[in-house]
Amino acid sequence: MKISRMFDEKKALWSFEVFPPKPTADMAAIHRTLEELTELKPDYISVTCGAGGTGNRRTAEIAGLLLGLGIEPLAHLTCINSSAADVERSVEELKLTGVTNILTLRGDRVPGAEESKDFRHASDLAAFVMARGDFDLGGACYPECHPESASVDEDIENLKKKIDAGVTHLNTQLFFDNEDFYRFTERLDKAGITVPVQAGIMPLVKKSHVDRTIGLSGAKLPGKITRMIARFYDDPDSLMAAGIAYATDQITDLLSAGVRGVHLYVMNNPYVARTITGNVSSILASVNR
Ligand code: FAD
DSSP, rough: OOOHHHHOOSSSSEEEEEEETTTTOOOOHHHHHHHHHHHTTOOOEEEOGGGGOOOOHHHHHHHHHHTTTTOOEEEEETTTTTTHHHHHHHHHHHHHHTEEEEEEEEOOOOTTTTSSOOOOOOOHHHHHHTTTSEEEEEEEOOOOOOTTTSHHHHHHHHHHHHHTEEEEEEOOOOOHHHHHHHHHHHHHHHHTOOOOOOEEEEOSHHHHHHHHHHHOOOOOOHHHHHHHHHHHOOOOOHHHHHHHHHHHHHHHHHHHOOSSEEEEOOOTTTHHHHHHHHHHHHHEEEEEO
């Protein structure tokens, strides 16, 4: 089912993001992970891909496994290091797999890698994909502003171009302070952007996530979370429990405020997905009644 139709039918969606294993790794572990995530009955599961098209084949493979398990996949597709012919091949592969939902992304700049002559922005990719089939397109957005934009207002003007090119729903970059999300959605309202926006929530449950997330996303860390990290950084069980509690609290507040959905960056960890889903399931059910 198209994700835009899911938004028509439900007040708030619940979904997960997974990443494909390395091309050399075998698929058995990810298959088990997908089975466990499927049991939690999310509305859909998104599958990331590497910039440069390198991850696209595995993305399609995992999307196919999800379809086999009866879960709607949202396949990420990047363009920053791809030619039109590369993207054409990836889109064809996704179509043959049975994928209808695609998250159209520019992709992060890879230092030293040759950049595409055919695509500069995610909006170029969205227009290209729209012309190649009956797809439902999502796009990325940034409550704390994309780092390359001079201002949030400029970022939102550019977001409109993505929507004009065919994107019908948005997933946010991870954030840890809900006030940033609320300020962002107020700006979207003022700009006349009415497509549903799902909040991207990343439970900080492992030392490695803490290190990588802080470096990569550039997300602002509120005092509440820096205290949690400082206290439990070297205590894995407590960091797991505290990270799950923080994410649960964030999601409870977002659902109370009427968010159209939560997309959980579960980092291929079914335990984290299961625990948080259990924590918020009655609230989610109440919102969707
Ligand atoms: P764009 O929408 O192209 O935006 C990039 C910059 O260009 C912004 O500053 C924007 O304001 C500006 N801009 C956009 N359109 C225009 C225009 N028409 N004219 C002028 N300026 C413009 N990366 C991966 O490699 N693989 C993934 O699977 C992946 N998944 C992601 C999922 C989510 C939900 C999010 C939020 C990010 C994801 N990323 C992924 C990271 C993403 O690729 C980077 O954040 C990248 O830097 C920007 O991608 P974008 O699609 O938002 O780009």
